[in-house]
Amino acid sequence: MNPISVLSDIHTSGRAILSVVLIFCIASPAVGFVILALDSLFRKKISESFIAKVSRYAAGLQLAASFGVVAALVDRGFHPFHLFSIPGVPLFLDWTAAVYMALVGFIGWIVVSYSERYMHRESGYRRFFICLMIFLFGISLIILGGALDTLFIGWEIVGLASFLLVGFYVERPKAARHALRTFLTYRLCDVGLLIGAILAHALYHSGMFEVIDGRSIGSVATDGVTPMMLLALSFLIFLAAAGKGAQFPFSGWLPRAMEGPTASSAVFYGSLSIHCGVYLLLRTEAIWGQSMSARYMLFAWGALSALLAQITASVQPTVKGHIAWSSTAQVGLMFCELALGWHVLAVIHMVLHALLRCYHLLSSPSAVAQHFREGIHFRSYPFAAGGRRKWSSALYLAAMNEFYVDLFFGRYVISRFRFFSSALVQKLGQIRKRIWLLIPMAAISVVGVAGEVNGAGLAGMPAVALTAIAIVIPFVSLRVIQRTSFLGLVSVGFAFIIAALFSSRLPAFNSILRPVFGSASIIVPTIILFLLGDETRSVGWRMNAGFQGLGLLLVSAFWMCGEGQSYNCLSTLAGTGSGIILLNLALVFMESRKRPVANSRFLGFAASFPRASVLFLLGSLAVVTFPFTSAFRGEDQVLEAAFEISHVATVLGGTIAILIQLLIINAMSQAYFGAPRHEVRYPQLDLSDRSFALVLFPAVAALGSTLYFF
Numbered sequence: 001m002n003p004i005s006v007l008s009d010i011h012t013s014g015r016a017i018l019s020v021v022l023i024f025c026i027a028s029p030a031v032g033f034v035i036l037a038l039d040s041l042f043r044k045k046i047s048e049s050f051i052a053k054v055s056r057y058a059a060g061l062q063l064a065a066s067f068g069v070v071a072a073l074v075d076r077g078f079h080p081f082h083l084f085s086i087p088g089v090p091l092f093l094d095w096t097a098a099v100y101m102a103l104v105g106f107i108g109w110i111v112v113s114y115s116e117r118y119m120h121r122e123s124g125y126r127r128f129f130i131c132l133m134i135f136l137f138g139i140s141l142i143i144l145g146g147a148l149d150t151l152f153i154g155w156e157i158v159g160l161a162s163f164l165l166v167g168f169y170v171e172r173p174k175a176a177r178h179a180l181r182t183f184l185t186y187r188l189c190d191v192g193l194l195i196g197a198i199l200a201h202a203l204y205h206s207g208m209f210e211v212i213d214g215r216s217i218g219s220v221a222t223d224g225v226t227p228m229m230l231l232a233l234s235f236l237i238f239l240a241a242a243g244k245g246a247q248f249p250f251s252g253w254l255p256r257a258m259e260g261p262t263a264s265s266a267v268f269y270g271s272l273s274i275h276c277g278v279y280l281l282l283r284t285e286a287i288w289g290q291s292m293s294a295r296y297m298l299f300a301w302g303a304l305s306a307l308l309a310q311i312t313a314s315v316q317p318t319v320k321g322h323i324a325w326s327s328t329a330q331v332g333l334m335f336c337e338l339a340l341g342w343h344v345l346a347v348i349h350m351v352l353h354a355l356l357r358c359y360h361l362l363s364s365p366s367a368v369a370q371h372f373r374e375g376i377h378f379r380s381y382p383f384a385a386g387g388r389r390k391w392s393s394a395l396y397l398a399a400m401n402e403f404y405v406d407l408f409f410g411r412y413v414i415s416r417f418r419f420f421s422s423a424l425v426q427k428l429g430q431i432r433k434r435i436w437l438l439i440p441m442a443a444i445s446v447v448g449v450a451g452e453v454n455g456a457g458l459a460g461m462p463a464v465a466l467t468a469i470a471i472v473i474p475f476v477s478l479r480v481i482q483r484t485s486f487l488g489l490v491s492v493g494f495a496f497i498i499a500a501l502f503s504s505r506l507p508a509f510n511s512i513l514r515p516v517f518g519s520a521s522i523i524v525p526t527i528i529l530f531l532l533g534d535e536t537r538s539v540g541w542r543m544n545a546g547f548q549g550l551g552l553l554l555v556s557a558f559w560m561c562g563e564g565q566s567y568n569c570l571s572t573l574a575g576t577g578s579g580i581i582l583l584n585l586a587l588v589f590m591e592s593r594k595r596p597v598a599n600s601r602f603l604g605f606a607a608s609f610p611r612a613s614v615l616f617l618l619g620s621l622a623v624v625t626f627p628f629t630s631a632f633r634g635e636d637q638v639l640e641a642a643f644e645i646s647h648v649a650t651v652l653g654g655t656i657a658i659l660i661q662l663l664i665i666n667a668m669s670q671a672y673f674g675a676p677r678h679e680v681r682y683p684q685l686d687l688s689d690r691s692f693a694l695v696l697f698p699a700v701a702a703l704g705s706t707l708y709f710f
Contacts, residue, residue, distance in 0.1 A: 018072045022091055022144060024065035025101060029108075029136035032058030036130045041611070046126050052116040055129045059105075059112040062136060066105030073098045082146050090146030096282050096347060100275075101143050103351055107271050107358050108136050114362055115263040124168055127610075128261065131168075135161035135267065142276055148197035149636065151283070153627040155193060155244075158273055159186035160621070165264040166257045167673050170607045176673035178256035183669070184662055185253045187624075189243020191658050193280070196236035198640045200287065203229060227291060234288035237280065238298060245277030245331040246324075247305040249405045251312075254328055258320035262365055265320065270357035274327055275350050278334045282343065295339045302335025319364045327357055466501040470494065470555055471524055474548040478531070484540025484591060488584030491544045495577040498551050502558055502569040522556050525549035525656050532663040539671040540587050546664040547580045547623050553657050554638070560649060561641045568637040575631025579622025586616040587671070604674025613672055620668040624661040 035054050039047075073093060080094035112132065119125050138161060141154025163186075167179030241247075246254035246269075254274070258265050268274070281288070281298070288294040306329045313325030330353050337346040477490040528549035532542050551573070558569050590609050605613035625631040642650040 018069070018093075021065050021068040021072060022093065025062055025069060025105070025144060026137065026140045028058045028061040028065065029133045029140065033130060033133035033137060036126060036133065040126055040130070048116075048120065048125055051126050051129050055112050055133065056109075056116070058133060059109040059136065062140070063105035063109040066101045069093065070098045070102050089150055091144045091150075092146035093144065096279070096343075097143050099347060099351065100279055101140070103354055104136070104139055104143065104272055107267060107354065108132075110358070111263050111267040111362075114266075115261075118263050119261065122261075124170075128165070128168060128264070131161050131164045132264070132267070135165075135273070139272055139276070142279065148193070148200055148284075151280070152190075152193055152197055153632070155190060155240075155276070156627050158276065159183060159190065160626070162186065162257065162268055162273060165260045165268065167606075167669075168260045168264065170604065170673055172259070175259045176604070176669065178253075178259045179673065180666065180669040182253045182257045183665060185243055185250050187662060187665060188658070189240050189250060191654075192236040192239030192243070194636075195639075195654065196233055196240065198636065198643060199229075199233050199236065201640055203233065227293070230287070230291045231293050231297075234291055234294035235297065237284050237288055238294075238301060241277030241280045241335075242301065242305075243277070244280070245274055245335075246328045247277070247301060247332060247335065248308055251305065251309055251325070251328050252406050255316070255321045255324035258324055262320075262361055266358045266361035269324060270327060270361040271354035274331060275334075275354055278331060278338070278346065278350050281335070281338050282346070285338070285343070289341075299336050299339035302332040302339065304332075305329070306332030306336070320361070323357060323360050323364070327353070463501055463504045463506050466497055466504065467555060467559070470498050470501065470552065473497070474524055474528060474545070474552065478528070478541070478545050478548070482538070482541060484538060484544070484584060485588050487540060487544040488580070488588065491547055491580050491584070492577075494548055494551060495573060495580070498555055499570060499573055499577075501555060502566050502573065506559065506563060522553065522653055522656065525552045525556075525660065528552075529656055529660055529663070532660065532667075535670075539667050540584065540591070542667040543583055543587070543620065543623070543664060544580065546660050546667075547576060549660050550576060550623070550657060553653050553660075556653055557638050557642050560645055561638065565638055565641050568634040568641070571630040571634030572625070572638060573631075573634075575629030575634065576623050576625065578629060579619045579631075581619070582615055583619030583623060586612050586619060590616065604670070604672050606672050607674070617668070617672055620664065620672075624664055 032054055036051060039050070039054075073095060078095045080092065082090060082092050112129075115128065115132070119128055122128065135158060138154045138157030142151055142158065143154075145151040145154055160183075163179050163183035166182050167175045169175045243250050254269055257269050260268075288298065309325045309328035309332060313322050313329060316322040316325060330349070334346050334349055334353075337343075337349060473490065473494045477487060477494075481487050481490060528545050531537075532546055532549075537545075554569055554572055558565060590605055590612055605616060609616075622629045622631065625635045639650060639654060642653070
């Protein structure tokens, strides 16, 4: 027998075994989620033993697979490699990923076992374990993802699971507020990772980690990549890592996220999720590590965050608050270690810190109970005398107020935006409806003038007419129509119009009409952006207005990039359009059954429509291009093409789109969890309700349309 063929067979079989092990790491929590989700649909009564058994088996399989990954990597001599075990999903494994995957498997299994008894008789027992399975699936994609795009999908899934678990206690107003803040912070900082992935594609011509790791600073420089470009890309990566790692100035969400169950706090904000920022920096070190300026920036960012967080932790009156701020300080030190090039030390620090914080949070209820049994002992912290007393008092007050970061953003950012939004709404409200209806006539005139300017007969004129109609629809519908059902029908018609536009021919590339209509398509979304700040509007109105604003931004990108992006624009529209259909159907269904509440109970859709609210949540996430529809892939491709044509226009349009998405999430959270100013109570409904089935089946058909674009 040929020894070479024997070695080849062994290598092939080893690679196949490793592929199976990697699939088990990702698929185990995914299968657990599917089983629990189906159980929630077809069985109303909660069986804690069944839910615990499914979750324990899923976490146990992931734990065994994660240790199998470590063993396989050791057997291969710690050589990193790529795999395509899942079609279309590149996977990458090196020693850092293997260590972090083993950590995830171990802590995930511990938290699942702990939660079986800790969550006993909780009304949301099944919902808790469903969210936990979603988190374990998402963080597995982050660790084993072989490209920035795959990592970003897992990054977003982890953010969604965090949002749902922070707001786990739907009857508490604090939980709703803190869940919204956590999700908004995540989405705002995730923009850095999304734009960074697009910029990495443009600079490295690939998002694969294997390709990025193999590029030296010399080979990158030969492609025209300047140090300033590397610094900009590094800053975007640092922004995403700082948001997930609760670094300055985004630290305030972490202690508030402790509003959820203690078990979820342990797995999210004490051990695993908070270290995702450190893991992102480890994975992208080949990018930012080539710039000394980026290293200085990272060290300063981590040192400042660690200093402020440690001072704030020393004055916290609660156990969870102290643990949260101490965790932020330790993550800041890990940033400093990475900036200095101490990668092995940073990984060891991360693993030990994760295990310690997990133990702290899981044991904190028992520690507090023991403290109360033994009696509370207060300690006084005397200030220094003289001039030092003033400085120490000022520092103490600043630490108690978290160094006034929230006050600054609230006073100079959020309040200013609400002021301009209210002023714009007031000005637009003074315009009479008759004058408002003159806008379609003006659009018709613009189309006529465009025909003369184009000077090419009818070539491209259907696209001009469809664009004019698309710009007019938000102006008229959002001013005249208030009912959610009617606005939903208008949004569907709007989607069909811009779909026809994406399938039509544009005027010549050198035509003056392209920049004119491209710019006009950005003006209307800017107005819609400020209108969305008016929280007195209904949730349905704000959702449909946001969808139409995002649709017009897509129209602007189509005029900029040309017919070459027709497929990607249609792909994006299919995802967001399916979401707006699902959202409106669920919203009309739930709003038709509301009745006023006499007391001050805090309720939203999640408390009274456990199933229908899930459809509303999925539709809302699809509208903001969450990565489970074709909209995510299409948006990525369109932004990459637009960035190559015009950096400034892409940044402007992308910024407007991001702000609109954040305001849509704000409206979604108010409806899902509830808001004090809109207190309503809804009758409990289940899947056997026929009217609910009328919502479910068209919604499934609408979401099925996105499969075509995959």
